Amino acid sequence: MNKSFLIILVFLGCIACGEKKAEDVKEDPAAGLVALKKLPKKDNASFGATEILKDWTEYNALNAAVNAVYTIDTKEDLIVVLENLVEKQKLLEASAYPEVFDRADIKSRQKVFKTKVLQVKFDLEYDKDPRKTVIELVKAYNAFNNQFSVVIKSTLKPEILFDE
Secondary structure, three states: OOOHHHHHHHHHHHHHHHOOOOOOOOOOOOOOOOOOOOOOOOOOOOOOHHHHOOOOOOHHHHHHHHHHHHHOOOOOHHHHHHHHHHHHHHHHOOOOOOHHHHHHHHHHHHHHHHHHHHHHHHHOOOOEEEEEHHHHHHHHHHHHHHHHHHHHOOOOOOOHHHOO
C-alpha cells in the first residue's frame, strides 16, 4: 500500500508540474513609452543675453539638443537625446566662454545642469521612471538660461564688493 501511494503521489506531482501552461509573453507597446508630455516650458535668455549668445556655437548646439527633449516618445529616444546632451555639455564646458559670461555663477548653473543630465541617465540604466528627473533637468536648464539674463541686467560690479 505504501509503495502504490508513493508512486501515485510522484505521478500526481509530475502531472501537476507538467501541466503549467507557458504564458504568452506579450510585449506591451506602451512599456517603452516615456510619460514626458507635460514638461515645464523652456525659458530663453533675455534679448540682451541672446545677442551675446548667438555667436557662441557650443551654447547654440546645447540649446538645440535641449529642444530635442520635447520630442521624446520612447526610452530609446530619451537615451539618444541624453547621449547628445552629454556630448554637447562636454563641448560647452571645454569651450571659451564669452567674456561677460565667464563667471562662477554661470559655470555653477552649468554643472547643476550636467548633474541632472547624468541623473536621468542613471534612472534609465536602473529602470526607474525618468519623468521627475527630466523635469528637474528642464528646470536646471531654465535656471542656467535665466542666469545669463541676470548677469546682463546686473548693474552691481563684484569688484566693488571686494574692494575693501
